[in-house]
Amino acid sequence: MADYLLAIDQGTTSSRAILFDREGHRVASAQREFPQIFPSDGWVEHDPASIWSTVLTTCREAIERAGVGLDAVIGVGITNQRETTLVWDRETGEPLYNAIVWQDRRTADSCQALRDAGHLEEVQARTGLLIDPYFSATKLAWILDHVEGARERAERGELAFGTVDTFLIWRLTGGKVHATDATNASRTALFNIHTQRWDPELLELFGIPESLLPEVKDSSDDFGVVDAEWLGAELPIAGVAGDQQAALVGQACFSPGMGKSTYGTGCFMIVNTGDKAELSRNRLLTTVGYRIDGKTTYAMEGSIFVAGATVQWLRDGLQLFADAAETEALARKTRSGHSVYLVPAFTGLGAPHWDPKARGAIFGLTRDTGIAEIVAAGLQAVCYQTRDLQACMSDDMAAEPDTLRVDGGMVANNWVMQFLADMLGLAVDRPTVLETTALGAAYLAGLRLGWYRDLDEIAELWQCERRFTPQMPEAERERLYSGWLEAVERVKSDR
Numbered sequence: 001m002a003d004y005l006l007a008i009d010q011g012t013t014s015s016r017a018i019l020f021d022r023e024g025h026r027v028a029s030a031q032r033e034f035p036q037i038f039p040s041d042g043w044v045e046h047d048p049a050s051i052w053s054t055v056l057t058t059c060r061e062a063i064e065r066a067g068v069g070l071d072a073v074i075g076v077g078i079t080n081q082r083e084t085t086l087v088w089d090r091e092t093g094e095p096l097y098n099a100i101v102w103q104d105r106r107t108a109d110s111c112q113a114l115r116d117a118g119h120l121e122e123v124q125a126r127t128g129l130l131i132d133p134y135f136s137a138t139k140l141a142w143i144l145d146h147v148e149g150a151r152e153r154a155e156r157g158e159l160a161f162g163t164v165d166t167f168l169i170w171r172l173t174g175g176k177v178h179a180t181d182a183t184n185a186s187r188t189a190l191f192n193i194h195t196q197r198w199d200p201e202l203l204e205l206f207g208i209p210e211s212l213l214p215e216v217k218d219s220s221d222d223f224g225v226v227d228a229e230w231l232g233a234e235l236p237i238a239g240v241a242g243d244q245q246a247a248l249v250g251q252a253c254f255s256p257g258m259g260k261s262t263y264g265t266g267c268f269m270i271v272n273t274g275d276k277a278e279l280s281r282n283r284l285l286t287t288v289g290y291r292i293d294g295k296t297t298y299a300m301e302g303s304i305f306v307a308g309a310t311v312q313w314l315r316d317g318l319q320l321f322a323d324a325a326e327t328e329a330l331a332r333k334t335r336s337g338h339s340v341y342l343v344p345a346f347t348g349l350g351a352p353h354w355d356p357k358a359r360g361a362i363f364g365l366t367r368d369t370g371i372a373e374i375v376a377a378g379l380q381a382v383c384y385q386t387r388d389l390q391a392c393m394s395d396d397m398a399a400e401p402d403t404l405r406v407d408g409g410m411v412a413n414n415w416v417m418q419f420l421a422d423m424l425g426l427a428v429d430r431p432t433v434l435e436t437t438a439l440g441a442a443y444l445a446g447l448r449l450g451w452y453r454d455l456d457e458i459a460e461l462w463q464c465e466r467r468f469t470p471q472m473p474e475a476e477r478e479r480l481y482s483g484w485l486e487a488v489e490r491v492k493s494d495r
Helices: 049-067 108-116 120-127 134-144 149-157 164-172 200-206 243-250 306-316 324-332 371-397 413-425 436-448 455-459 476-489
Strands: 002-011 014-020 026-032 075-078 086-089 159-162 179-181 213-219 235-242 259-263 267-273 283-291 293-303 341-343 361-362 403-407 427-431 464-468
Touching: 002 164, 002 436, 014 049, 014 436, 026 049, 049 164, 049 361, 075 164, 075 243, 075 436, 086 164, 108 120, 108 134, 120 200, 134 149, 134 164, 134 200, 149 159, 159 164, 159 455, 164 179, 164 235, 179 235, 200 283, 235 243, 235 436, 243 259, 243 267, 243 283, 243 293, 243 436, 259 436, 267 283, 283 436, 283 476, 306 324, 306 371, 324 371, 324 413, 341 371, 341 476, 361 476, 371 413, 371 476, 403 413, 413 427, 413 464, 413 476, 436 455
Parallel strands: 002 075, 075 235, 179 213, 259 403, 403 427
Antiparallel strands: 002 014, 014 026, 086 159, 259 267, 267 293, 283 293, 341 361, 427 464
8 A cells, every 4th residue: 555645735826735644644745836917906817837837846846855656655636726717728728818816806897797687696596605706607707708719619619617626637637637526616606516516507697608617526536647747657636625625624624513714825714514505694605515425515614815815915015024934923022902903805805795896904003003013913804804704604503613623824823823712712723734725635535545434534633733712801802803893894895
């Protein structure tokens, strides 16, 4: 039996590859950032060539750093930034346009037109989603309508659509497999989460030819074989999930009511709802948590567009520090209860506001405000936004979790995690393995390839590295949160 699984974690700002052993420990990894493209206000794109080259490079580097032969690698799992949309030529594999990123807001007006026409309830009932530029459907329609000849070529069956997982599967298999998994499909606004099929009426509504679409598979399934020319040997691709659902698996949230929150470029809180696709009353999303052996497990999700990206902006945009690791020491310098608020609505507001035209702002500046206060406000914004999601989920669900499992780059910051526990008023558990997104992809592949018997065996591998418990008095918590709510109201586009 081979000893390792290779997980590809293709994110919004970087690509990573990690080799895991059977116990879920990281053996070796590699990471490469790639450029963000901003052609216009609210537009965000990626060069598909950069996505592909960084994935290939990091896979090779991780295997080399592990110092193991390819015969020791059992297979590959893929997790990816969701909703990001690509269209390419089926014959040549060449993309027609840059990847339109999930953060992109260019279709805000067309989404508003669909809502004004009364389609919101229908779309939510079928997909669990709202009509928003966040999702793939209107991005795909934009490419078909704005790239010369694209719609005609799509109608002739010459083009292929995919989210990033599909694009990578296509490239890795040498164009032999055009497939996605149910979690990624559920983020397109074209997939009926109840029938688990592409929905003909939604395709008609958004003007999408069915010939563009990939086959939808289970999250733990056969996605073809990596061509030997890429890594030096053929390796089966056996697990695929969108990044947030992969983290749900990596955090072993397999029972209804268990939840996790991932702090990467954005922040995403997901709670397992079992076999029930419960629709939110508070503009949260109902989504596929994972699909294994044909059985769908659903989840409720709140999406925050900007979390770690705030730190990146403070570092690169304002140049307030050189390394993200400096933020914890800076935040600790601030006086308790400072009243500076940073609302990072750089690409609009996500759940529960869904205001694509909102823009970021900093409030509460005084003469003694310095770098430390602004940095702290940026970190606190992530916690305040998580509290927004918690409030909605508490109203939507009968049982509220008493703990929250967290992961992602920001959770290494102890100051942020303590403030998060204080703001939520519940325990925050940080796992031993922080790369739970990549780990989830590895687990899904391992399940398919026989490494693990079932999800119970995977759940036994989860370990808590540190628990943060609330320390802040309730009156102080509510005072600070009230100030946040006021700041958010002031950046909304309809104020």
